[in-house]
Amino acid sequence: MRIITLHQPYATLMFLKRNGHVLKSNETRSWHHEKVKGIIGIAAAKTMHKYAKDLMLTWPFCEDLKGVQLPLGVILGTVEIVSYQRSEDWMNEFSSPNLSPEQFEIEDREFRYGNYEPGRWIWRTKNATAFDEPIKAKGSQGWWSYETPKINASTGQLQLF
Numbered sequence: 001m002r003i004i005t006l007h008q009p010y011a012t013l014m015f016l017k018r019n020g021h022v023l024k025s026n027e028t029r030s031w032h033h034e035k036v037k038g039i040i041g042i043a044a045a046k047t048m049h050k051y052a053k054d055l056m057l058t059w060p061f062c063e064d065l066k067g068v069q070l071p072l073g074v075i076l077g078t079v080e081i082v083s084y085q086r087s088e089d090w091m092n093e094f095s096s097p098n099l100s101p102e103q104f105e106i107e108d109r110e111f112r113y114g115n116y117e118p119g120r121w122i123w124r125t126k127n128a129t130a131f132d133e134p135i136k137a138k139g140s141q142g143w144w145s146y147e148t149p150k151i152n153a154s155t156g157q158l159q160l161f
Contacts, residue, residue, distance in 0.1 A: 001078075003041035003146050005139050007052055008070040009061060011044035013113055015077055015130040016064060021106050022128045023064055025079075028114035032084040032121035033143075039080050039127075041146060043139050046073040060109055074134035075146060079125040087120040 006014070006027070013024035048070065055061050094107050114122070137146055 001039075001041050001146050002036065003043050003075060003137070003139070003144050005043045005045050005141060005144070007045045008048045008072060009052060009056060009065055009068075010113065011042055011076055012068060012070050013064070014042050014079060014125070015128050016068065018064065018109075019102075023109055024113040025125050025128070026090070026110050026114050027123040027125065028087065028116060028120050029123065030120055032123065034084060036143070037081050037083075039078050041075045041078050043075045043137060044070070044072055044134075046139060048072060060112055064109075071134050073136060073139060075131070075137050076134050077128065077130035079129075080127040081123050081125055083124045085122045085124060087116040087122055088118055090122050091116055 004027070005011075010024060010027075014022065014027070016023045056065055094111060099107065116122070135146075
């Protein structure tokens with residue numbers, strides 16, 4: 001499985017829900033990779049930077065993450081990358097007067113949980129599925145692979161898939 005590492009609290013925000021919607025369904029980067037679509041894993045980095053700890057004292061982080069555990073050095077779950085979008089295009093949609101109040105609240109939180117400066121890319125995701133138990137993993141910056149161990153039904157032996 002292809003994995004991307006995010007710093008906390010952003011990794012956990014990909015799986016937390018409010019009113020039935022994940023708090024962070026967009027991942028913003030300075031680059032994109034059109035060939036990578038479909039289901040990927042989301043890992044939490046091994047360390048949490050001071051700037052992230054400071055962010056957690058501000059709204060909406062302090063409200064959305066109150067009492068939430070932020071594990072480090074683990075794969076938290078999977079999301080499905082469905083498309084890539086330039087940040088300028090998303091900002092034009094976000095500023096549309098046609099957004100309902102509910103949609104505006106969702107997009108406003110999304111905005112606060114990403115870097116939408118001009119020239120950046122948005123990875124649009126859906127189907128966030130957190131694992132029941134995070135998987136300890138060494139991890140890496142950028143893309144990396146994780147082979148999941150499974151039992152081969154015909155041999156009963158543990159194999160990597």
